[in-house]
Amino acid sequence: MMYWIGASLSAMVCRIFGRWQVIGRENIPKKGGALLCGNHVSYIDPPALGARANGRPVHFMAKLELFQTPILGALIRAVGAFPVKRNTADRAALKKAIELLQSGEVVGMFPEGQRSLDGNLLPAEAGVGMIVLRAQVPVIPVALINSNKLLPPHSIFPKFTRLQVVYGKPVPLDDLYEKGGREAIEEVGKRIMAAIGELINKYSG
Helix, strand or coil: CHHHHHHHHHHHHHHHHHCCEEECHHHCCCCCCEEEEECCCCCCHHHHHHCCCCCCCEEEEEEHHHHCCHHHHHHHHHCCCEEECCCCCCHHHHHHHHHHHHCCCEEEECCCCCCCCCCCCCCCCHHHHHHHHHHCCCEEEEEEECHHHHCCCCCCCCCCCCCEEEECCCCCCHHHCCCCHHHHHHHHHHHHHHHHHHHHHHHHC
16 A cells, blocks of 8 residues: 555656656566566656556665665665665575565565765666576566756756656567676676667657
8 A cells, every 4th residue: 555655645746747658558567477677867766667567566775875865775675675785695585585586576676786976877786686687586676767967966846848758668588597607797788778779869859
């Protein structure tokens, strides 16, 4: 219940302030595990990405520090988020993501591991590749366009803009499932970020 309340409030903010346009929702499987991977330029990105994910709740991997704030930590746990220690190989977080995906849930993450303050895509961290190679579920690239204008860095209140959330077709990765190793992990990340970049270039012009 808490998740859908949050999703409805997020959708309201995106519609009112962002004139929200959602494209490609049909690319998200209606059942079974799926990993949604988006670019990260604003704190509004998680709710914008997850609020209209084809009617499915999305479990987000969020930095540990957010869970250490009493009220915010309780809220994000209530909507299904789970903590990850940034800049480390957090095995507990990776295991949690894989378990959720293999049990048929949808997980959302930002492969860059941090916000890009200039809007340019950053390289993917190794975690996304490790999750994909273990879980072997569809990976949906997501382009968040102008979310950094809707809620700019260091801003508390949303601003009026034109927000687009674009869900792309699954990234072809099955040829890497049996390879493993550092090269395969890095290739997963490169393909996902390339797919996100293609969506941004296609729809932001």
